[in-house]
Amino acid sequence: MSAPPPRPWSLTPDEVRSRFLSFFRARGHEEVPSDSLVPANDPTLLFTGAGMNQFKDHFLGRIPLTFRRACSSQKCLRTGDLENVGRTPGHHTFFEMLGNFSFGDYFKEEAIRWAWEFLTVEMAIPADRLRVTVYREDDEAAALWTKAAGIPADRIGRLGAKSNFWPANAPEDGPDGPCGPCSEIFFDLGFRPEPVVPCTVKGCPEAPESPDCDCRRFLEVWNLVFQQFDRRGRNDLVPLAMQNIDTGMGFERLLTVLAHLREPGRRIYSNFQTPLFGEMVRMGWDAEECLHRAAWREREERGGAEAEFRTRARRIADHARAAAFCIADGVRPSNEGRGYVLRRVIRRAVRDLIQQGFPEPYLDRYVAAAGRAMGSRYPDILSHAGSIESALRTEEEKFRETYTRGRALLDEHLVRMEAGGGTVLPGEQAFLLHDTFGFPVDVTADILAETGRTLDRPGFERAMEEARQRSREGSKIAGDIFAAGPLARVKKEETGTRFLGYGPVPEEGALLLRETPFYAEQGGQVGDAGFIESPSGRFLVRDTRRVEGFHLHVGVLERGTLRRGETVRASVDRERRDAVRRNHTGTHLLHRVLREVLGEEARQAGSLVAPDYLRFDFSFPRGLAPEERERIEAGVNRRILENHPVETRVHDLAAARATGAVSMFGEKYGDRVRVLTAGDSREFCGGTHCRATGDIGSFRILSEKSVGSGVRRIEAVTGARAVALFQEDRRRLASLEEEVERLKKEVAKAGRKAAAAAAPTAPSLEGALAAKRRVGGFELAVLDGTGAAEGDLLGAGDRVKADGGEPLVLLVHARAGEEVALVAAGNPAAVKRGFKAGAAVGVVAKALGGGGGGRPDLARGKGRDPARVPAALAALEEHLSAL
Numbered sequence: 001m002s003a004p005p006p007r008p009w010s011l012t013p014d015e016v017r018s019r020f021l022s023f024f025r026a027r028g029h030e031e032v033p034s035d036s037l038v039p040a041n042d043p044t045l046l047f048t049g050a051g052m053n054q055f056k057d058h059f060l061g062r063i064p065l066t067f068r069r070a071c072s073s074q075k076c077l078r079t080g081d082l083e084n085v086g087r088t089p090g091h092h093t094f095f096e097m098l099g100n101f102s103f104g105d106y107f108k109e110e111a112i113r114w115a116w117e118f119l120t121v122e123m124a125i126p127a128d129r130l131r132v133t134v135y136r137e138d139d140e141a142a143a144l145w146t147k148a149a150g151i152p153a154d155r156i157g158r159l160g161a162k163s164n165f166w167p168a169n170a171p172e173d174g175p176d177g178p179c180g181p182c183s184e185i186f187f188d189l190g191f192r193p194e195p196v197v198p199c200t201v202k203g204c205p206e207a208p209e210s211p212d213c214d215c216r217r218f219l220e221v222w223n224l225v226f227q228q229f230d231r232r233g234r235n236d237l238v239p240l241a242m243q244n245i246d247t248g249m250g251f252e253r254l255l256t257v258l259a260h261l262r263e264p265g266r267r268i269y270s271n272f273q274t275p276l277f278g279e280m281v282r283m284g285w286d287a288e289e290c291l292h293r294a295a296w297r298e299r300e301e302r303g304g305a306e307a308e309f310r311t312r313a314r315r316i317a318d319h320a321r322a323a324a325f326c327i328a329d330g331v332r333p334s335n336e337g338r339g340y341v342l343r344r345v346i347r348r349a350v351r352d353l354i355q356q357g358f359p360e361p362y363l364d365r366y367v368a369a370a371g372r373a374m375g376s377r378y379p380d381i382l383s384h385a386g387s388i389e390s391a392l393r394t395e396e397e398k399f400r401e402t403y404t405r406g407r408a409l410l411d412e413h414l415v416r417m418e419a420g421g422g423t424v425l426p427g428e429q430a431f432l433l434h435d436t437f438g439f440p441v442d443v444t445a446d447i448l449a450e451t452g453r454t455l456d457r458p459g460f461e462r463a464m465e466e467a468r469q470r471s472r473e474g475s476k477i478a479g480d481i482f483a484a485g486p487l488a489r490v491k492k493e494e495t496g497t498r499f500l501g502y503g504p505v506p507e508e509g510a511l512l513l514r515e516t517p518f519y520a521e522q523g524g525q526v527g528d529a530g531f532i533e534s535p536s537g538r539f540l541v542r543d544t545r546r547v548e549g550f551h552l553h554v555g556v557l558e559r560g561t562l563r564r565g566e567t568v569r570a571s572v573d574r575e576r577r578d579a580v581r582r583n584h585t586g587t588h589l590l591h592r593v594l595r596e597v598l599g600e601e602a603r604q605a606g607s608l609v610a611p612d613y614l615r616f617d618f619s620f621p622r623g624l625a626p627e628e629r630e631r632i633e634a635g636v637n638r639r640i641l642e643n644h645p646v647e648t649r650v651h652d653l654a655a656a657r658a659t660g661a662v663s664m665f666g667e668k669y670g671d672r673v674r675v676l677t678a679g680d681s682r683e684f685c686g687g688t689h690c691r692a693t694g695d696i697g698s699f700r701i702l703s704e705k706s707v708g709s710g711v712r713r714i715e716a717v718t719g720a721r722a723v724a725l726f727q728e729d730r731r732r733l734a735s736l737e738e739e740v741e742r743l744k745k746e747v748a749k750a751g752r753k754a755a756a757a758a759a760p761t762a763p764s765l766e767g768a769l770a771a772k773r774r775v776g777g778f779e780l781a782v783l784d785g786t787g788a789a790e791g792d793l794l795g796a797g798d799r800v801k802a803d804g805g806e807p808l809v810l811l812v813h814a815r816a817g818e819e820v821a822l823v824a825a826g827n828p829a830a831v832k833r834g835f836k837a838g839a840a841v842g843v844v845a846k847a848l849g850g851g852g853g854g855r856p857d858l859a860r861g862k863g864r865d866p867a868r869v870p871a872a873l874a875a876l877e878e879h880l881s882a883l
Contacts, residue, residue, distance in 0.1 A: 086315030284313030406437025427459020643694030
């Protein structure tokens with residue numbers, strides 16, 4: 001019976017990651033949380049592509065060091081080799097990089113010793129399965145590998161600057177700045193993975209340089225960068241005063257090595273064969289929603305599933321994971337920058353789903369699987385699952401329509417080719433279908449072949465390479481990542497905001513102060529304005545910006561001069577600051593109410609807090625209904641009226657999260673964070689705010705609209721601006737009401753004229769009296785006054801009132817649209833006999849579905865059912881007979 005594998009080989013991914021971090025914590029390293037995929041304050045990068053990105057200022061000594069050793073597990077995203085994802089064992093878009101770093105503390109010996117110890121002791125990887133390479137001129141590193149690991153000098157690969165220098169080929173090609181040799185650690189799989197690629201290194205696998213072979217037998221695991229030189233020109237390398245260590249180990253590749261050792265019979269060599277991807281890869285072909293599931297399953301069981309089927313399943317898993325983490329860090333699909341990269345990744349995954357046999361949107365299902373695999377380390381993928389799923393589903397639904405149109409466009413090309421006798425589709429057209437509509441070039445080529453045509457492959461490849469180069473330019477780790485910015489000279493002299501001046505200050509420019517009351521633009525809040533003055537001059541501050549730790553007071557010199565070293569008076573525009581406070585606290589209340597009304601998926605995606613208005617972007621898949629908008633506006637104003645105190649406290653990050661405070665989607669925070677509480681709103685925030693919610697005054701939504709896939713935007717105003725708009729509305733409403741009344745009178749007048757012109761002459765009272773009949777003790781006359789003026793109807797009643805003969809009763813009914821006007825009258829003899837006009841008109845009106853009343857001799861009423869006039873008259877006769 002064989003012995004069980006060493007415990008490290010059976011660790012879960014979470015346990016492996018934890019082992020790495022605890023290993024280096026035990027050696028004096030500060031564990032630093034992963035930075036966001038969206039680099040903070042680094043416009044040179046679209047995405048975080050390496051563990052060292054967040055430590056740039058540490059390496060350059062730009063900021064005070066609170067620790068000199070660090071370790072991390074960093075989320076990374078690279079898209080430079082997008083076409084290789086799924087086709088090779090180790091290419092990914094999203095991946096994790098384990099790293100340990102030294103900022104002028106330890107150097108090569110410790111980095112080499114600890115790397116070897118972690119792999120061979122902590123992870124129990126057999127030493128004879130590991131290979132190392134060093135830069136060909138780095139004798140020191142080679143000697144240390146022999147000392148620390150016992151590796152003979154003739155077994156250590158010595159490679160050139162292209163493979164073992166960072167940045168690659170830096171001595172010859174640059175850029176200038178920090179650089180250094182590196183040493184790489186490889187794992188020997190013991191075989192060449194399929195598809196088998198011929199060896200390119202003579203003597204592979206026994207040659208020391210074998211890890212550099214293209215046959216992929218050797219899996220690169222860890223890269224140790226020894227940052228020891230400052231390049232000042234071609235091959236001019238000057239030793240750095242502070243020498244640093246920057247290492248990076250692919251987390252997924254380490255898991256592959258452990259899985260390979262744990263299950264040697266499976267010949268594991270791909271990251272997609274590890275527990276991180278198992279469930280997600282299988283979803284790409286074994287889901288019930290897949291129309292080809294039975295065929296894929298049969299081929300998989302026989303071991304005959306074609307390579308493209310496997311490639312698509314792996315690529316979907318990779319891209320779905322990458323998209324989910326991008327969205328969790330605040331990126332949304334769009335047509336520019338990071339949003340466009342995300343959109344391309346999503347579209348490639350959807351295209352693969354369609355080809356795999358998924359007729360309906362399915363990509364959002366991968367979010368739950370990604371959460372199960374990585375949620376314990378990255379809880380945002382769980383807490384924001386609803387928003388992530390919604391964004392993915394919306395994007396997939398749109399692209400499926402686009403894909404259908406793309407196929408239609410290809411068919412149009414075929415029709416034109418048929419008409420023109422063409423046999424070759426231009427490569428540029430195929431690339432347009434591929435890049436814009438996500439239409440696979442292989443499918444294009446197959447369709448062309450079926451019709452006896454071909455594709456201009458070289459033209460397509462040229463267009464593809466141009467696009468790939470543009471992608472690399474946006475996502476690669478730039479060699480000049482440490483290039484000095486505009487404040488580099490200042491940073492050499494100072495460690496924080498200082499007033500340096502420029503001798504006589506130019507009329508336009510920026511001032512630096514050692515301390516300042518001005519808030520610099522940050523977190524969506526605009527910078528303060530005001531003025532800075534001394535006895536010798538006055539500077540009008542129009543804006544305040546934060547750049548690399550300094551507050552830049554931007555404006556114009558109004559008079560005199562300001563010189564370095566002067567003591568100045570800095571005054572913030574109080575009225576403007578207070579307006580900003582109201583809007584900022586208003587955004588917090590708005591965020592809280594949005595989540596209350598719309599649900600937890602309504603998360604902040606961006607904001608702008610200005611003095612005249614606020615703008616709030618939030619994730620939500622649809623527009624707001626009118627009643628939702630009213631509830632949101634009312635909810636914010638209710639909290640304003642409740643006048644809750646606005647309180648701030650500073651906590652450790654873990655303690656702050658424990659309070660339930662809401663953090664910004666994808667934002668990275670330091671060890672200490674400021675938590676702001678306003679009633680039932682609690683958020684991380686470093687901005688300026690009101691002392692109580694009542695200070696906001698009032699809140700009013702101006703607009704709500706879409707600003708991107710799954711992202712809505714509300715613009716609103718508070719305080720005096722809201723009051724001014726309410727007053728303006730009142731003026732407009734009053735003016736409108738006046739106009740409405742004027743128009744109503746004109747319409748009524750015109751209606752009367754039209755009715756009078758169109759209506760036949762109403763019967764006369766004399767005619768009605770001539771046709772009167774005896775009912776009980778009364779003579780009853782009935783007059784149809786339809787078309788007569790209201791005054792004429794009452795006039796007829798007045799004449800009956802004045803009649804001095806036998807008891808006489810008159811009922812007048814006049815139809816006006818769907819209503820019936822009524823008048824009842826009785827002469828003195830009728831009243832004496834017991835007739836009451838009010839009661840009589842009430843009887844008739846009730847029969848017509850209306851009502852009425854009045855004096856005994858004259859009364860009015862109204863009915864609402866003209867068709868029932870005959871029945872109403874019968875009711876009147878019954879009433880009179882009873883008197």
